[in-house]
Amino acid sequence: MKRTPAALWIWYRGTHFRGYQRQPDGPTVQETLEDSLRKAGVPYPVMAAGRTDRGVHARMQVVSVRLPPFYTSEMLSERLPPHLPPELGLCVARRPPEGFHAQWSAAGKEYRYRLQLGGPPPEAWRPFVMETASEPRLMEGGALKPERVAELLGAAVGRRDFHAFHEHSSLRKPRTLESATLHELGNGLFEARLRGDGFGRYQVRYLVGSALLTAAGVLSEELFRSALDSGTSIPGLKAPAHGLLLWEVHYPPAVDPFPPEERARAPGLPLAPPFSLSTPADAAAA
Template sequence: MRKAGVPYPVMPAGRTDRGVHARMQVVSVRLPPCYTSEMLAERLPPHLPPDLGLCVARRPPEGFHSQWSAAGKEYRYRVQLGGTVSEAWRPFVMDPSLEPRLVGTPIKPERVAELLGAAVGRRDFYAFHEHSSLRKPRTLESATLHELGDGLFEVRLRGDGFGRYQVRYLVGSTLLTAASSLSEEHFRAALESGTAIPGLKAPARGLVLWEVYYPSDKDPFPPEERARAPGLPSAPPFSHHPEEADARAA
């Protein structure tokens, strides 16, 4: 920011683990007098690393704060449950056959979807996040599994807040349970009462912070920008279908 002429610190909507990707990370920053959002959009990109882009810069509604105004987030996690991981998607997908606790155990997508559904609701997810995160009730509004094609599936989790590593522990432990390497009784007890379980933290590479949500009176982003922000890469991990990504790679 300083190289772009902005001496003030930035405040992101949240943190992402090393190795996790973000399709939509929202950042607040105070601009110097006479410095416009258009100037920021022009001056900042040349100073960003090649794997980090600025899609939209604008003056938000009064009182907006990237973190404290947020009403929720959606995360998406890609996992290969059949077939072979394509080369285009390999850096962005969890391959259960490489996980020691899952290797050689079949995982049925219907079973994964069923267990994900059991996690929906307002509950204590203490068994599914690092204890450095505050223990408090959190609402998981939806947890669904979507087939993208060629054996690639996408877990979509939307909620009002997530503890550290919560998505990765929830996905990994769901896969363990679907593979019968963790009992369903223990999995459901962990959901209902926060009882500790020998869960699995799924690798970071499969996870994407897909979207950050704000109340309508605070949201700086119109629906069309949320659907496809200007300059958002269309290659993995931001594309929806593996066959489209493979065609672009070819």
């Protein structure tokens, strides 16, 4: 009997895990998910759209798995959640279109990075935000102006070699950053949104951190832009992991298991930070 493919949309708070990929000194997201799947009657390994590092969160991580004969994705949606810990959850399980693969079918990803540019963040958001005022290298420079940070992030958009902004263990190749924007959430909290066809390891964290370093005047703009143009290494800044969130994984419409309306409302996603779409001002008022 054939095993049935399923696509899982999961979320997690990365502070509780040592990254996504299974490793001997867990717990990891993969280890926890596969253990929970076994308890739900699915004793097979999973394949994710990509890895996230220790401390990085995910609003939308997509996972491929095979189900036993006669076991449906609807059954999995009911049986899996009771076995998941509070820091990991299932939004939805779907029978994907023919040929779908969580990793190889992916057309791109969107990451969001939360950073505090003025005053302290609301207490509920503190574990999920980079507080720039306490970053030693940024303290050497001047005040961070949001419009300046936005300008420098925007300079990274395009197809280029991001070798200077990711770990050298990642494959060196051209990657396209489709957009990089900064959005104010209120109370001094901002969100950098970066969407592209692929990212090297730590790429978002190095881009955001180095843009902040340049905006503060600690790193020269000439060096920052030269690194974007040529891939030449610079003494950049890797922003801390806890501010980073894998927001969404994108697929071509022909193989996407999740329709636009479902992506917009994210069924089963917690309302608390770091997933909340409300502003920190709303959270503080509540």
